[in-house]
Amino acid sequence: MNGNGxxxxxxxxxxxxxxxxxxxxxxxxxxxxxxxxxTARPPRxxxxxxxxxxxxxxxxxxxGAAAGAMRPLDLVATAxxxxxxxxxxxxxxxxxxxxxGYAVTLARGYADINQVVLGVSVERxxxxxxxxxxxxxxxxxxxxxxxxxxxxxxxxANDSNGQAxxxxxxxxxxxxxxxxxxxxxxxxxxxxxxxxxxRFKLPAPAGALVHVAQxxxxxxxxxxxxxxxLSPTMITAAIHLEPTxxxxxxxxxxxxxxHGRQTIDVDWGTRRGPSDLDQTAGTYSGTGDPAxxxxxxxxxxxxxxxxxxxxxxxxxxxxxxxxx
Amino acid sequence: xxxxTAVDEAGEGRALDDVGISDVEAFSRAYxxxxxxxxxxxRARGATDPDALDLTAITFGRAFAGRHAFRARDGGLGAWLxxxxxxxxxxxxxxxxxxxxxxxxxxxxxxxAIAADHAERERQEIIDAVSxxxxxxxxxxxLRYAGGPSAREIGLVLGKSEAAxxxxxxxxxxxxxxxxx
Numbered sequence: 166m167n168g169n170g171x172x173x174x175x176x177x178x179x180x181x182x183x184x185x186x187x188x189x190x191x192x193x194x195x196x197x198x199x200x201x202x203x204t205a206r207p208p209r210x211x212x213x214x215x216x217x218x219x220x221x222x223x224x225x226x227x228x229g230a231a232a233g234a235m236r237p238l239d240l241v242a243t244a245x246x247x248x249x250x251x252x253x254x255x256x257x258x259x260x261x262x263x264x265x266g267y268a269v270t271l272a273r274g275y276a277d278i279n280q281v282v283l284g285v286s287v288e289r290x291x292x293x294x295x296x297x298x299x300x301x302x303x304x305x306x307x308x309x310x311x312x313x314x315x316x317x318x319x320x321x322a323n324d325s326n327g328q329a330x331x332x333x334x335x336x337x338x339x340x341x342x343x344x345x346x347x348x349x350x351x352x353x354x355x356x357x358x359x360x361x362x363x364r365f366k367l368p369a370p371a372g373a374l375v376h377v378a379q380x381x382x383x384x385x386x387x388x389x390x391x392x393x394x395l396s397p398t399m400i401t402a403a404i405h406l407e408p409t410x411x412x413x414x415x416x417x418x419x420x421x422x423x424h425g426r427q428t429i430d431v432d433w434g435t436r437r438g439p440s441d442l443d444q445t446a447g448t449y450s451g452t453g454d455p456a457x458x459x460x461x462x463x464x465x466x467x468x469x470x471x472x473x474x475x476x477x478x479x480x481x482x483x484x485x486x487x488x489x
Numbered sequence: 490x491x492x493x494t495a496v497d498e499a500g501e502g503r504a505l506d507d508v509g510i511s512d513v514e515a516f517s518r519a520y521x522x523x524x525x526x527x528x529x530x531x532r533a534r535g536a537t538d539p540d541a542l543d544l545t546a547i548t549f550g551r552a553f554a555g556r557h558a559f560r561a562r563d564g565g566l567g568a569w570l571x572x573x574x575x576x577x578x579x580x581x582x583x584x585x586x587x588x589x590x591x592x593x594x595x596x597x598x599x600x601x602a603i604a605a606d607h608a609e610r611e612r613q614e615i616i617d618a619v620s621x622x623x624x625x626x627x628x629x630x631x632l633r634y635a636g637g638p639s640a641r642e643i644g645l646v647l648g649k650s651e652a653a654x655x656x657x658x659x660x661x662x663x664x665x666x667x668x669x670x
Contacts, residue, residue: 176635184541190542199516
């Protein structure tokens with residue numbers, strides 16, 4: 166034994182490591198995750214947005230000095246691999262409108278078969294300052310369909326010049342014509358006035374929709390996968406669960422997609438569908454080359470019984486499919 | 490250097506356990522509280538700096554997806570998160586075979602926070618010694634001294650009793666003492 170102390174101290178010293186560049190990248194992924202809180206009874210929409218934005222801003226502050234040097238839109242654009250792709254492959258819109266002393270700029274837009282992503286910045290007209298605003302949004306696609314009202318915000322960031330958001334919405338039903346984005350700034354406890362309206366066009370959405378239509382059954386559960394959407398910003402699978410443990414609920418699927426040597430984790434989580442057993446499992450990374458063989462592997466289902474006992478059903482349930 | 494940061498902050502962990510992590514603000518606090526211990530545990534298991542960051546994000550992503558299923562009575566937040574982290578590391582190793590599921594090696598980027606006066610040779614000596622331990626002891630040592638959970642929490646992560654973990658850690662420390670002396 167050398168003179169540096171007991172094995173306990175030497176062990177702790179050996180692993181007293183910190184990330185070389187801090188937790189900025191992880192913070193951004195988690196901030197994006199927290200912007201999609203799933204609650205049994207969602208709070209009022211604008212309140213939920215404020216919570217998400219405030220948390221995102223708090224986590225981004227933790228990202229440190231490197232993040233502080235970036236403009237808010239640059240910051241939020243790189244929040245996840247998927248949003249970075251949306252930013253890079255999106256089109257410039259650059260529409261600016263001023264109402265009630267706030268200038269809102271719709272900078273860029275992007276659409277694929279999983280989501281529509283819009284980059285928006287806000288500043289106080291004629292007076293640069295840090296902002297901490299909550300937004301309420303409504304996006305209609307060219308067919309007039311309102312897209313994903315529950316998913317109206319990815320997350321935001323702010324600095325001394327203002328605030329920026331990457332807004333994400335559900336997949337478009339049409340790309341032939343103009344989208345309409347209405348936006349309001351929420352005050353505490355009051356219904357916002359949707360004062361800003363932007364009309365713009367986006368290219369046809371990229372990606373491949375694959376009808377999988379497979380069911381895999383084990384002693385623990387039966388899982389059916391109907392469709393998988395493979396796109397540059399994310400991958401999603403529509404799944405239906407039939408666990409043998411009928412007394413549990415609140416199920417979440419854990420797993421990954423495999424494509425050649427690449428694996429993409431279901432780290433976006435699962436989102437409840439029409440029922441607790443109908444869900445969408447998704448990723449924060451997408452694919453630019455969907456053609457070929459894929460496998461969705463669900464490794465585990467996690468749920469809970471009414472008495473609070475956690476239930477973990479071990480898989481795997483594997484679904485092989487091909488994309489054109 | 491303080492050894493047991495998680496033990497020192499046990500009160501904070503218990504406070505998080507008490508309120509649960511179902512709501513976004515509580516989950517955010519849990520993330521800030523546990524991201525470094527989880528990262529260190531993953532590094533000790535052999536992940537590189539970027540891989541450990543990725544697995545840390547995956548760990549908290551899985552935790553967020555299953556947060557409604559978390560109950561403190563199942564062993565507390567720390568045990569639950571380290572169990573998810575361990576599963577994520579095992580899954581990553583099984584799927585990717587990117588690198589052996591073992592301790593840090595000479596080729597690893599060891600990050601920033603090694604104490605300035607702590608020689609690389611000393612660190613490598615410790616790592617080599619731990620790599621020679623039986624699997625169960627090694628996992629317990631990684632968790633205890635890289636992640637920081639208590640013996641009870643480690644038992645819940647590894648599916649063993651608190652007493653069994655204490656014995657494993659003690660045996661491991663005895664073995665390390667012999668090797669390192």
